[in-house]
Amino acid sequence: MMHLSFIMALYFRKEIFFMKRENRKHAIICLIFLIIFDVTAIAVYVFSQSDNKNQDKGERIEKTEKSNEKYTTYDVKNTSVPKRKKDKDLLVLVNKKNAIPNGFYQPLHQLKNGKYVAETMYEDLKNMWSDCEADNPGYSIMVVSAYRTAARQTQILQEEIRKNRSAGMSEEQAQKDALQTVAPSGYSEHETGLCVDITSKANQRLDQTQETTPENIWLRKHCAEYGFILRYPKGKEKVTGYDYESWHFRYVGKEPAKEIMSRGITLEEYLSTLRR
Numbered sequence: 001m002m003h004l005s006f007i008m009a010l011y012f013r014k015e016i017f018f019m020k021r022e023n024r025k026h027a028i029i030c031l032i033f034l035i036i037f038d039v040t041a042i043a044v045y046v047f048s049q050s051d052n053k054n055q056d057k058g059e060r061i062e063k064t065e066k067s068n069e070k071y072t073t074y075d076v077k078n079t080s081v082p083k084r085k086k087d088k089d090l091l092v093l094v095n096k097k098n099a100i101p102n103g104f105y106q107p108l109h110q111l112k113n114g115k116y117v118a119e120t121m122y123e124d125l126k127n128m129w130s131d132c133e134a135d136n137p138g139y140s141i142m143v144v145s146a147y148r149t150a151a152r153q154t155q156i157l158q159e160e161i162r163k164n165r166s167a168g169m170s171e172e173q174a175q176k177d178a179l180q181t182v183a184p185s186g187y188s189e190h191e192t193g194l195c196v197d198i199t200s201k202a203n204q205r206l207d208q209t210q211e212t213t214p215e216n217i218w219l220r221k222h223c224a225e226y227g228f229i230l231r232y233p234k235g236k237e238k239v240t241g242y243d244y245e246s247w248h249f250r251y252v253g254k255e256p257a258k259e260i261m262s263r264g265i266t267l268e269e270y271l272s273t274l275r276r
Helices: 004-018 021-074 119-135 150-166 171-178 208-212 214-226 254-263 267-274
Strands: 108-110 116-118 141-145 195-200 228-232 245-251
Touching: 108 119, 116 119, 119 141, 119 214, 119 228, 119 245, 150 171, 195 214, 208 214, 208 245, 214 228, 214 245, 214 254, 228 254, 254 267
Parallel strands: none
Antiparallel strands: 108 116, 141 195, 195 245, 228 245
């Protein structure tokens, strides 16, 4: 595009040459000012276009950075999450003196009633369940408690302590009595997923009436065939640290279970013989 000063210079080049000296001087001065004005206008235009381009570029960069920032923040494909390894130790000892080992992990399987158990024992539990009911027509069993989170375990212990206080016990006695039946968080087998509390469907009370039900009698007699032991047997309270619980069954695998139950010993005593 030709600018105004250039066009006028071409148009007036001859006229300026033939002007009188005084008029020519004024015309040249005017033309110079016009050229300066035109050059200034061109410079402003070029600068503004450059600035707009930089601004557009800046906006594009900013949008790209924001887009990349969002991608980095929420994209999980680039996030490396370490996989937890399944613990193969079915004989892990958890009691008042032995906490659950750091990093202990068992994949869980959900039962139809919403409870969770260690995946490794599910098939044996299912077979024991069906065989028990098959041998006792008209009766059925229930898993009333299985895997618990640490938070749930703490809640159960606190509820037991409050119940004892309400019964008139002192704070010290309420805690001591509660710890005879409920383990503190981190020291409960329920947190491993390897134990279950099983009751008769007709009698779901976790007390000594449970051992007289046909279902419980069958379970205590046959549990070892499926890899389970009665974890807190009668007469072994000083060894296990807990009162007798006819409903609490722990999975240890078939061979250890058969030896433990046939000898009438506890998991603590069995592990002690292995270390000799």
